[in-house]
Amino acid sequence: MRFLLQRTAFYLFTAWAAITLNFFIPRLVPGDPVQSLISRNQGRISADAIESLRVLFGLDSNENIWEQYLDYWGQLLHGDLGLSFTFFPTPVSTVIGDSLPWTVGLVGITTIISFLLGTALGVGAGWRRGSWVDGLLPATTFLSSIPYFWLGLVAIAVFTGPGSFFPSSGGYEAGLVPAFDGYFIPSAIKHSVLPAATILVSSMSGWILSMRNMMVTVSSEDYITVAHAKGLSERRVALSYAARNALLPNVSGFALSLGFIVGGTLLVEIVFSYPGLGYQLFQAVGYKDYPLMQGIFLIITISVLVANLLADVAYLLLDPRTRKS
Amino acid sequence: MSDPVLEIRGLRVDYGLGDAAVHAVRDVDLTLHRGEVLGLAGESGSGKSTLAYGLTRLLPPPGVVSGGQVIYHPADGPPVDVLTLSPAQLRQFRWAETSIVFQGAMNSLNPVHKVSTQLLDVIKAHEPKSTAAGRLARARDLLRLVGIAADRLDSYPHQLSGGMRQRVMIAMALALEPQLVIMDEPTTALDVVMQRQILGQLAELRDRLGFAVLFITHDLSLLVEFSDRIAIMYGGRIVEEAPAAQLYRRALHPYTEGLLHSFPALRGPRRELTGIPGSPPDLRAMPEGCAFHPRCPKAFDPCDKKVPALGAAEPDRAVACWLHPVAAPAPR
Numbered sequence: 001m002r003f004l005l006q007r008t009a010f011y012l013f014t015a016w017a018a019i020t021l022n023f024f025i026p027r028l029v030p031g032d033p034v035q036s037l038i039s040r041n042q043g044r045i046s047a048d049a050i051e052s053l054r055v056l057f058g059l060d061s062n063e064n065i066w067e068q069y070l071d072y073w074g075q076l077l078h079g080d081l082g083l084s085f086t087f088f089p090t091p092v093s094t095v096i097g098d099s100l101p102w103t104v105g106l107v108g109i110t111t112i113i114s115f116l117l118g119t120a121l122g123v124g125a126g127w128r129r130g131s132w133v134d135g136l137l138p139a140t141t142f143l144s145s146i147p148y149f150w151l152g153l154v155a156i157a158v159f160t161g162p163g164s165f166f167p168s169s170g171g172y173e174a175g176l177v178p179a180f181d182g183y184f185i186p187s188a189i190k191h192s193v194l195p196a197a198t199i200l201v202s203s204m205s206g207w208i209l210s211m212r213n214m215m216v217t218v219s220s221e222d223y224i225t226v227a228h229a230k231g232l233s234e235r236r237v238a239l240s241y242a243a244r245n246a247l248l249p250n251v252s253g254f255a256l257s258l259g260f261i262v263g264g265t266l267l268v269e270i271v272f273s274y275p276g277l278g279y280q281l282f283q284a285v286g287y288k289d290y291p292l293m294q295g296i297f298l299i300i301t302i303s304v305l306v307a308n309l310l311a312d313v314a315y316l317l318l319d320p321r322t323r324k325s
Numbered sequence: 326m327s328d329p330v331l332e333i334r335g336l337r338v339d340y341g342l343g344d345a346a347v348h349a350v351r352d353v354d355l356t357l358h359r360g361e362v363l364g365l366a367g368e369s370g371s372g373k374s375t376l377a378y379g380l381t382r383l384l385p386p387p388g389v390v391s392g393g394q395v396i397y398h399p400a401d402g403p404p405v406d407v408l409t410l411s412p413a414q415l416r417q418f419r420w421a422e423t424s425i426v427f428q429g430a431m432n433s434l435n436p437v438h439k440v441s442t443q444l445l446d447v448i449k450a451h452e453p454k455s456t457a458a459g460r461l462a463r464a465r466d467l468l469r470l471v472g473i474a475a476d477r478l479d480s481y482p483h484q485l486s487g488g489m490r491q492r493v494m495i496a497m498a499l500a501l502e503p504q505l506v507i508m509d510e511p512t513t514a515l516d517v518v519m520q521r522q523i524l525g526q527l528a529e530l531r532d533r534l535g536f537a538v539l540f541i542t543h544d545l546s547l548l549v550e551f552s553d554r555i556a557i558m559y560g561g562r563i564v565e566e567a568p569a570a571q572l573y574r575r576a577l578h579p580y581t582e583g584l585l586h587s588f589p590a591l592r593g594p595r596r597e598l599t600g601i602p603g604s605p606p607d608l609r610a611m612p613e614g615c616a617f618h619p620r621c622p623k624a625f626d627p628c629d630k631k632v633p634a635l636g637a638a639e640p641d642r643a644v645a646c647w648l649h650p651v652a653a654p655a656p657r
Binding site: 221 | 381383385415416417418419420421424425427429432433434435436437438439446447450451481483494497
């Protein structure tokens with residue numbers, strides 16, 4: 001328990017450091033959003049308009065940076081991340097709230113499926129070396145070595161088009177209103193099949209390979225021989241003795257990959273124009289939408305930290321050697 | 326002498342197949358009697374452990390048993406050849422009839438499961454009808470048997486010392502009251518004090534429960550004290566077999582003599598430690614004739630031409646050496 005508290009304190013400190021950096025970095029960048037608007041409009045904005053823009057963006061106050069920092073924390077704790085420029089005047093928190101479920105739904109579920117499937121195949125491949133599962137390895141490794149955007153584009157070129165079942169872009173049929181009903185849900189699922197399949201294909205081999213190698217390593221341990229000598233069933237030796245121990249590195253890898261769900265989906269969402277967080281970040285960068293960028297970075301930071309904490313907890317539960325009694 | 330519990334006949338174990346195969350165990354004949362401690366000694370690479378793995382069919386690939394028979398005599402029922410058991414029969418045979426204590430005391434227990442889980446699952450696998458409470462009571466008794474407090478059941482292996490872990494393994498080996506316990510260098514990783522303690526305990530348990538022990542070690546001094554009979558292995562063959570006291574007093578095979586002169590005696594006149602010159606033979610290129618002749622101080626004419634057969638040189642003892650020619654092979 002003490003260990004868990006220590007870890008939590010450590011992650012809180014890291015979160016503070018990340019948020020502080022998140023506050024300072026945009027302010028150290030030369031120029032400000034108003035200036036970028038002025039240059040974009042090439043001086044066709046009147047002085048009055050500039051002044052009102054400054055007020056709108058909160059750049060008029062004469063607060064020093066320390067007061068601004070405190071204000072920032074105050075707003076953050078209220079869930080106020082400012083207004084997005086791209087979707088002016090929608091608050092950043094609303095923009096993120098709208099796109100986060102798409103990302104988590106698509107990439108989150110695919111990551112879990114990929115982990116479960118890959119690990120199960122890896123257990124099989126490692127336990128019965130030389131079986132058909134081993135033949136799967138070169139194929140999956142080849143698929144995962146293809147750059148993801150290329151795989152996505154090929155999938156779009158091959159499987160979509162006029163008359164095809166698969167749509168080529170978007171998260172749901174245009175014209176539908178997001179709701180939990182019989183029209184929207186099937187449409188959303190239909191739109192997610194292709195991106196999900198490409199992610200699965202390109203990410204699974206990592207799980208298979210690492211699980212297989214750990215199985216092979218663990219299989220030569222003395223306690224496996226002892227388990228055989230004890231006359232336990234093959235199944236029990238494979239699962240409770242070999243796979244149980246071989247799983248440990250994969251579980252921490254899985255927890256870490258959960259943290260990258262939010263941040264690592266840029267390519268998927270751009271290729272499939274999927275309305276998730278990665279696509280949003282891409283747009284925010286294009287429009288120099290600092291508040292949105294800051295907000296998304298914040299979400300990414302926090303999710304990576306939470307995933308790390310989860311990895312610690314999972315390890316604590318699975319490996320008694322890491323527990324300090 | 327009482328009736329046999331395990332008879333090994335002409336056992337051959339190879340690593341690899343075909344011409345590239347390395348013959349690690351060659352035509353080994355060995356008989357274990359009920360309740361006796363048979364010591365098996367030899368240098369590293371002489372095939373002791375391979376013999377143990379071969380007769381329990383635990384050889385990791387590329388090891389294969391290429392010939393011979395391992396006849397096991399259960400307490401009741403007809404004798405069975407372990408090498409021809411079906412997988413299901415083999416699973417039942419293992420641990421219930423023959424259990425093993427391995428050399429790696431540190432790694433024989435699964436680090437992520439509690440001691441209780443590992444003790445209970447073997448009982449459960451072999452006695453599916455037993456109740457959970459009954460199994461737990463048995464596990465507590467077993468730990469008490471080897472002098473460990475019953476509350477250690479809830480410990481994980483890393484919370485136990487090396488000596489305790491090996492005692493847990495011995496308790497586990499006795500869990501199903503087997504007829505035969507194979508011990509493959511069970512105390513090699515332990516300090517001498519712990520070694521003594523465990524061996525003392527083991528001798529006591531053997532007297533009480535009456536199981537036979539096949540004790541494998543490279544430490545002949547240990548065997549002289551602990552075992553009833555000793556078999557000496559060299560280059561994959563048994564070269565001498567005799568009651569422990571007789572072997573210690575007067576070895577017939579020059580190799581045994583060399584082993585005996587590799588450690589000091591505690592009592593008796595001072596003698597010089599000579600050891601054995603040279604190194605164990607390369608199993609891929611065994612010398613012609615007796616495998617020991619290149620290192621043997623007494624080698625003479627026939628030694629480098631023909632392999633001497635293991636035969637009874639005196640009542641109760643057998644040797645494979647041209648210095649002690651035997652007319653007929655040892656009776657089985």
